[in-house]
Amino acid sequence: MRAFAYARAATPSDAIGADGRLIAGGTNLLDLMKLEIETPDRLIDVNHIGLDEIAPDGDGNGDGLRIGAMVRNADLAADDRVRRDWPLLSRALLAGASGQIRNRATTGGNLMQRTRCPYFYDLAAACNKRDPGTGCDALAGRNRNHAILGASDHCIATYPGDMAVALAALDAVVEIEGAAGTRRVPVAAFHRLPGDTPQRDTVLEPGELIRAVTLPAPTGGRQVYRKVRDRRSYAFALVSVAADVTVADGAITRAALALGGVAHRPWRDPDADALLVGRAPDGAAFAAVADAILRGARGHGDNDFKIPLARRTLIAALAEATGTDVRTAA
Amino acid sequence: MPAPTDHPITLTVNGTVETLVLADPRVSLLDALRQRLGLTGTKKGCDHGQCGACTVIVNGRRINSCLSLAVMHDGDAITTIEGLGAPGALAPLQAAFLHHDGFQCGYCTPGQIMSATAMLEELRAGWPSVVSDDLTAPALSDDEIRERMSGNLCRCAAYPNIVAAIRAVADAAAPAEDAA
Numbered sequence: 069m070r071a072f073a074y075a076r077a078a079t080p081s082d083a084i085g086a087d088g089r090l091i092a093g094g095t096n097l098l099d100l101m102k103l104e105i106e107t108p109d110r111l112i113d114v115n116h117i118g119l120d121e122i123a124p125d126g127d128g129n130g131d132g133l134r135i136g137a138m139v140r141n142a143d144l145a146a147d148d149r150v151r152r153d154w155p156l157l158s159r160a161l162l163a164g165a166s167g168q169i170r171n172r173a174t175t176g177g178n179l180m181q182r183t184r185c186p187y188f189y190d191l192a193a194a195c196n197k198r199d200p201g202t203g204c205d206a207l208a209g210r211n212r213n214h215a216i217l218g219a220s221d222h223c224i225a226t227y228p229g230d231m232a233v234a235l236a237a238l239d240a241v242v243e244i245e246g247a248a249g250t251r252r253v254p255v256a257a258f259h260r261l262p263g264d265t266p267q268r269d270t271v272l273e274p275g276e277l278i279r280a281v282t283l284p285a286p287t288g289g290r291q292v293y294r295k296v297r298d299r300r301s302y303a304f305a306l307v308s309v310a311a312d313v314t315v316a317d318g319a320i321t322r323a324a325l326a327l328g329g330v331a332h333r334p335w336r337d338p339d340a341d342a343l344l345v346g347r348a349p350d351g352a353a354f355a356a357v358a359d360a361i362l363r364g365a366r367g368h369g370d371n372d373f374k375i376p377l378a379r380r381t382l383i384a385a386l387a388e389a390t391g392t393d394v395r396t397a398a
Numbered sequence: 399m400p401a402p403t404d405h406p407i408t409l410t411v412n413g414t415v416e417t418l419v420l421a422d423p424r425v426s427l428l429d430a431l432r433q434r435l436g437l438t439g440t441k442k443g444c445d446h447g448q449c450g451a452c453t454v455i456v457n458g459r460r461i462n463s464c465l466s467l468a469v470m471h472d473g474d475a476i477t478t479i480e481g482l483g484a485p486g487a488l489a490p491l492q493a494a495f496l497h498h499d500g501f502q503c504g505y506c507t508p509g510q511i512m513s514a515t516a517m518l519e520e521l522r523a524g525w526p527s528v529v530s531d532d533l534t535a536p537a538l539s540d541d542e543i544r545e546r547m548s549g550n551l552c553r554c555a556a557y558p559n560i561v562a563a564i565r566a567v568a569d570a571a572a573p574a575e576d577a578a
Contacts, residue, residue, distance in 0.1 A: 071424065073403065074423035074467070076472075094467065094470065095447055095465045098467065099447060099465060102446065113470055115470060142520075145525070146523070146525040148534075151526065151533045159528065162526060162528040166548055166550075167517060167520065167548075167549050168447070168460050168513065168549045169461075169465070171459040171460060172459075172465065
């Protein structure tokens, strides 16, 4: 690990505009610092700035939720309101990492976690995300867990997390404070596509602080998180699907889908989701929306399997969310 | 390159107040416990948060001590395996691991026991896991134990006996109607 200076922030304003890298739970950043993939000169410890409450939120009725950036993943997953009204978020959090890591990892920090692309981790490999301009060894390398949607010739890494996939499907918003004031960015727009600047994972600017994530009131839909991985526990997703689907009088009235493990950010496609509205929940409708979401999908060799896997996982998640038996209906 | 600055920190370790001066903030909590305080019961396995051998309990929560800087824990209360029990006065999980032969080489055992100690508290508090059918009322099962202990690896694969040891302690602590 490279040497760095350390300072403890006492308030959010100590952290906003601070000269240095913010550290919260540190479960990803310290790992990357040990490997010298991250080499900050100065760490600002934000573990004592507050922002650790979960409170009712929303216009007037307070049916939404405001989650402080320093709320630990374990506390968020176990929160009674989240378990009752946003079980998708609990399920996604609990599908990620281990008990020890969820006790440390925070809401804001989890959004900032970096890819697990093995070439990003290998200092001897070419990686435009770690070292812009050097190339991408994943393109022609072992790319089993890489992106099938939204990738570029510069980077095919995926965003690895689960929490943000659920938050994207739930239309959550990131509240960001910087020197110029507060701005609100949908979780679905917080992470960037790689383009020709894959070194930038998110739209967060230097000096800005994530203060909170807000959830709008629950939609009344049935929420499902389905994660497919090589190992049943403590493994990153090959493909995951977050679904929030409402059915009334035999027809789907609203659907929100997000995919994890397939792109540089949680993948939303509201135009495709809209194809479900007005249709009966059956295998044909689910296949149509899955095909629409995956119409631009492209494999890179080892990860070609993710395209049919994502299709099946989308159909399975929709079947679960609507109580449909697609084995006979399809 | 930053100029070195001394960081004095105070940790309450197994009930004893310890003051350390860190000349370099790079010291992990794990290395501070082992090298500065001589508490070598906590083990260094992967040093990347993947194996769980370094699990300790900080302010009541189990964490990977390798993935945390000691300087970030100024003021915290830490329990290590040395604080859980002692020869002749073993903690229930320590005794159960012996009785059920929950190890072979023993290297992962302190982390397993610290993790299980806090995990049973999480279960008592009603925390769900990803295998809980009902998020609001998780029930103890071997599947739940395996899922909740997935952050602790055992290269000797003593898993069946580890689950049995944890199960025995959980059942003994459960209310009578649940234990029946």
